[in-house]
Amino acid sequence: MKLQQIIKNNRLGLLFQQGTFGIEKESQRVHQDGSVVTTAHPKAFGNRSFHPYIQTDFAESQLELITPPNKTLEDTMRWLQTIHEVVLRSLPGDEYIFPMSMPAGLPPENEIKVAQLDNPEDVAYREHLVESYGAYKQMVSGIHYNFQFSPELIDTLFAAQNEYQSAVEFQNALYLKLAKNFLRYQWVLLYLLAATPTVDANYFKDGSPLKPNQYVRSLRSSQYGYVNAPEIKVSFDSIPQYVETLEHWVNSGKLIAEKEFYSNVRLRGAKKAREFLETGIQYLEFRLFDLNPFEPNGIALDDAKFIHYFIMLMIWIDETADGDGVEIGKARLAEVAWEDPRQPTQYAIEGEMLLSEMINMLEMIGAGESAVEIAEDKLAMFAEPQLTLGARVVDEIEKAGGYQAFGANLARVYKQNALDTFYMLTAFNNMELSTQALMFDVIQKGLKMEILDENDQFLRLQFGDHVEYVKNGNMTSYDSYISPLIMENKVVTKKVLAEAGFNVPQSREFTSLEQAVANYALFEGKAVVIKPKSTNFGLGITIFQQGVTNREDFAKAVEIAFREDKEIMVEDYLVGTEYRFFVLGDQTLAVLLRVPANVTGDGKSTVAELVAAKNAHPLRGDGSRTPLKKIALGDIEQLQLKEQGLTVDSVPADGQLVQLRANSNISTGGDSIDMTDEMHDSYKQLAVGITKAMGAAVCGVDLIIPDLKKPAENSLSSWGVIEANFNPMMMMHIFPYAGKSRRLTLDVVKMLFPELPV
């Protein structure tokens, strides 16, 4: 099967680089000192009978984190990082993720609990593994790398070749070529990426096979790692032979099931090998890789890319390893695994030749400079073994004073990093914070998620056959289309609310300055707000809190409102405090008070210093990707200071409240304060009623209330509704400046999937 020429002739370089990538990563939950915990899999991670991302491998302590398949490695790595952040932030305070493949600080074997899965067969299989291999060997962790070529590539190659008549046979041959060549040359990847040079002595029941101060490249890939008995040999020459030999070992009882065959390459896409005869191999799983402790997620993006280039190379080269070649490859793997990682490998020349060919391939297919650079960096490591991952790990183990200590140090750093950015998903921080929070909950609880459009915050969620779409965190099928259209239009909103009997400030609309001013008599002496019909930024609004007393002031305010819209409204002004009620279904889930930007004096610091100190709060940033915004000290703030007889250099008295803004928007540095528990229930019920009148499932209701402790009465002096908002903000409730956090995104998940066990 020679494909290089076909790829060249048909200019398939780009298609050849397309593929689907998925990563599974095992690791141990550990204590602060790096020793493996004996606690149960955390309940926060929902139910393992369906969880697509967070599973347990062999043991209850052994997390298995699984990315969905992605078209790019970048996306796969973003998923991997995200799942890590979800897990690290959900673990108990005293638990961490161990960053290396070989477990350290193992408890006595009888205290290791196999994963307590719902299916009794799954538990029984693990108990069998304990019997066959001992529990410790099963505790070894690693990275499994799943790869599928673009089906379009396979179709195109099949059409361009004339060796195979059947598409399925061609596809099987293609993937088998990849599998065999991979097994033949896998030692190259081991040399470059192995990272299990040692382990603490208690890992070995019968004493360590390592001499004092001996390091190897990979204990995990050596005979002391996680391998089948040496006699278990399965042929990759063809699918019929593969099926025959694999079924032989199962039928003879040497393997309890096909999945007990631990090859570094697994054929995937069917439950039983025999099915490949009909359906073809769908993708391959490469299981060779040690965790890279320098990477919080266990694997570096450049290394993942290098593995992809290596996979392509195994197809690009004209040779296809035969059975003997595979055996040679497996033998070399064992030899290279046992080499000193700080020394050159005995097979360096073969490695260098292979990587030179890889560079040649990358240039031919137009993979770009950065790809060539990655390959060149790896090529250089044959001459300089101290650059290999294994050698670097040895250095750090020695510096840290031991394997477990090195791992524990890194585990604490990685967890702290995840906690520091608790309000976001670092890899998806281009998306809105509320969507990030929802994604966190979705990943934690185990709904299948597809990001349909990142820029548009569009998600597809699935549980079983039940599919829901979500845009902007809470726009879903649970709302009817007419609800946001009503809420978008303030006039219509007021009419609908008034008709339903809620306290709505009276208002009149005008389409010309003249018309508004002619109606001045209707408003004289009344407290009114004059505002454009449509604006969400507070522009063009004038408030006559004490009542409008002359026609000229009124006309001026009308004129200002007309600058923003071609229709304006004059409405009753309500005295009291504005609260935002977040309603979902039949319940007010959160009540928030928004306070204009402010600082409190300490008798020593200047206003500028107080602002700087307040701005240091971790939640404050530019406001687009942080829950709160830094207080500015621009013209508006300085004018506000001036009205209080202050400048930025004034030193306010201890306890003196200094206003920096008149408006309470969070987007201009305001504080968000949760008042859910303080608010009298009668107002919460009103907000629910208002939401129902809007026909909405999710609604942000703004009420003006003079006294939140007094029960609501049926009069505008007791309360009034000033706005109902669709797609209401959630971040300010989830991460308020003060008061209790309300995890509204989880309520959205529960609304969408009431059947989900959480």
Added chain:
Amino acid sequence: MKLQQIIKNNRLGLLFQQGTFGIEKESQRVHQDGSVVTTAHPKAFGNRSFHPYIQTDFAESQLELITPPNKTLEDTMRWLQTIHEVVLRSLPGDEYIFPMSMPAGLPPENEIKVAQLDNPEDVAYREHLVESYGAYKQMVSGIHYNFQFSPELIDTLFAAQNEYQSAVEFQNALYLKLAKNFLRYQWVLLYLLAATPTVDANYFKDGSPLKPNQYVRSLRSSQYGYVNAPEIKVSFDSIPQYVETLEHWVNSGKLIAEKEFYSNVRLRGAKKAREFLETGIQYLEFRLFDLNPFEPNGIALDDAKFIHYFIMLMIWIDETADGDGVEIGKARLAEVAWEDPRQPTQYAIEGEMLLSEMINMLEMIGAGESAVEIAEDKLAMFAEPQLTLGARVVDEIEKAGGYQAFGANLARVYKQNALDTFYMLTAFNNMELSTQALMFDVIQKGLKMEILDENDQFLRLQFGDHVEYVKNGNMTSYDSYISPLIMENKVVTKKVLAEAGFNVPQSREFTSLEQAVANYALFEGKAVVIKPKSTNFGLGITIFQQGVTNREDFAKAVEIAFREDKEIMVEDYLVGTEYRFFVLGDQTLAVLLRVPANVTGDGKSTVAELVAAKNAHPLRGDGSRTPLKKIALGDIEQLQLKEQGLTVDSVPADGQLVQLRANSNISTGGDSIDMTDEMHDSYKQLAVGITKAMGAAVCGVDLIIPDLKKPAENSLSSWGVIEANFNPMMMMHIFPYAGKSRRLTLDVVKMLFPELPV
């Protein structure tokens, strides 16, 4: 009860002018010659047991058109005009609306069928009227004018006076003052607005009381009109006296029910007069007015305004007529009714004094110049009786050669006018055509409708307790919020449709020119469309119908697309014709072919002449308020001509098709051709399935189909879906250039109110 001073002192001039106005207008359905029909009330007008706008009065032939209450007379008149347009366009081809109060060409009395209402009591009441008055008298028609002062005014006046302790008593006294003063001075309105100077002789069983060539001001308001027996006198001095006297006549059997009391002022707001003691009079109904034949709707806006000023004047003047005053007023009414309309009235001095006081009032309350002008015009009519409506009607009757002929001529003109603008509601032509069409259907079938926001095309519809909101003709609660959000995003739409198994052209998105060009190899040789991710105007789109063959052309097209959006798409180009499927629920209701702007030669006319001829089509206009758009002859059209070797001055051969545009948009002069019956059912089913996949209730699906007669197959060469649109256009289906009209708005009504009997 003196209110003038209170209004002045409290500057209530504007509030005094506020009110609520409703008009009921009776008229006879007639034949082309003006003779009254004997056909049943048309089934098109739905069910009279609930219809709020289109009822029958006494006889089956006697339409009663009812506007809802409005805050301005302008809106009331818009409603009245609209209901007329609905009725005129729904009548059988040979039926018209007679524009005058006295019926002409009456059938024999025994052929007049009383209104066949569902409630047997209503029918029995009418049969009683026939017995008491004869059927002919009941056939007389007129305008009833309903008026309510602003409740805010009444509250303010009540607070400012000290004559009444109870708000209900004050309100009753206010409306009774209005009623009594109206009855005292109503002759003034009769003098100015009466329009029943004569009638054909057969109206009178015992011969006409009119001498040859005698005309009077108002037969309808004379003893020969529609009046109670002379002894039926009811006191308006107070509500208790009103109740006592009215109940006396009912109890004594002189009246069969309170509603048989035909005063020119009726107290309204309760089923029985006795209830006014508790609830107060809510509004008054003034029943004095003859139909104005010069007005298609029976009343002129300026006259309606004048009546309003007259009503205000009846409150403004300090006097309140007593029982004797009311009797004087009724006597004068009878006298003035019998005067020659071309002669001055004997009471001219009283009339002029009253109108001078009205002008004084209008100036005091700031009603504006136009109001004063209306009053001045009427004032002048006391000196010049030939300007009165009655005198003008006499002139026209003489010109037409008879009463019936005059009425029949106008009836035909008014109907033709309504038919000429069949695609719109003239009074609401500021709104979208599709919303106008929906409003037409809603009014025809008798749903209660409130226009919540005209600019926003926002309607509130109600049947019984069932309320639905509609925006832009078909945006309703029947669609879920996520559906339009999915359809708004082409990428998400394609993903969802592909996942559901529909034939979707493959496409790739790019965010940079470089990235797109680097992937050129994927597209080489393929027929592709390159377009911005979001655009609805066809901008930035390039099509390589024969396949893209070089990188430079590809790069140029990509660059053009990036001018319109920051993301672009490259997708498969489908060969075939694009059809728009309009789907509602489980059914494809319409299929439309859009053909680029074109003309067909006749061997004689130039292109410019052919275009002018085609543009003369009644449906073609500027496109914003017409179903089709005129073909332009701008740069693009001339370029298109040039490609065919033509200019605007060329004379195409007979039958030669001349393309004026490449794109098929209706908005650039394209033709809309209904293909619903031609399209193979399998494609209609596909469109329904696509709609369901979008989760939508109403959807416009664009399919590309090479052969609409061949059943759909599961391949892109048989069909492909290129777009799914929320809030799809309806006008092009309702009023296509060619083919059958599909009344989709009626289907929307049926969807919203499946319980509505239509």
